[in-house]
Amino acid sequence: MSETSDITIKEPTDEEIKAWWNWASQFSMASTPFAREWAKEGRDYNIKGQPVNVHVFCLSCTAGAGGRDVVTRPLKAAIASGMDLLIPVFVAASEISFDAAEELLGEAPKVRFFINEVEARPIKKQTSVGPIVFVENNSFEEEPGTKEVYYSTGYWAKVSPEGIRSLRFGGSGGQTYQQNAQGEKIIGGDFNTEVTYDIEAQV
Numbered sequence: 001m002s003e004t005s006d007i008t009i010k011e012p013t014d015e016e017i018k019a020w021w022n023w024a025s026q027f028s029m030a031s032t033p034f035a036r037e038w039a040k041e042g043r044d045y046n047i048k049g050q051p052v053n054v055h056v057f058c059l060s061c062t063a064g065a066g067g068r069d070v071v072t073r074p075l076k077a078a079i080a081s082g083m084d085l086l087i088p089v090f091v092a093a094s095e096i097s098f099d100a101a102e103e104l105l106g107e108a109p110k111v112r113f114f115i116n117e118v119e120a121r122p123i124k125k126q127t128s129v130g131p132i133v134f135v136e137n138n139s140f141e142e143e144p145g146t147k148e149v150y151y152s153t154g155y156w157a158k159v160s161p162e163g164i165r166s167l168r169f170g171g172s173g174g175q176t177y178q179q180n181a182q183g184e185k186i187i188g189g190d191f192n193t194e195v196t197y198d199i200e201a202q203v
Contacts, residue, residue, distance in 0.1 A: 106173025
């Protein structure tokens with residue numbers, strides 16, 4: 001464990017991280033908490049399909065090269081749940097290897113994590129999380145279907161919602177990859193994400 005102010009940061013279990021990826025893979029581009037400015041639409045997309053096999057409430061970041069979201073997101077539902085918050089501070093995954101996932105983070109990623117605007121230290125963790133089922137047109141631009149093996153790496157935190165007024169997290173590092181019209185993988189841009197959650201936000 002590590003401490004910041006009076007908030008204890010706990011290490012999530014492998015099962016919790018696997019549950020997070022299975023939760024995240026269910027969203028299509030049409031209605032996703034992994035897109036920028038989704039809170040403007042008046043719905044908390046985080047509520048949809050939360051895992052039932054682990055006792056955590058999953059929060060979202062912006063996926064791929066989604067960038068930094070300037071629209072504050074609500075924490076109301078997460079706080080009301082009474083469960084620990086599972087925070088993907090700066091994470092990546094690959095079906096190839098842990099090394100391939102690490103390339104997305106970059107050699108020296110800039111990780112940003114603030115609780116109540118006080119800088120905190122997340123926990124680095126690698127986990128094999130397959131099988132993962134990705135829907136059509138998913139938020140991570142992965143081919144739809146089941147990936148029996150999926151390698152997750154990055155910076156995570158699990159915290160109790162008690163005493164939390166705001167969370168801000170993300171990072172920047174390596175490069176993302178996209179498919180062109182010929183189905184070839186090409187460099188899609190820098191991997192950069194940041195979101196802010198506010199317990200006072202009403203959605």
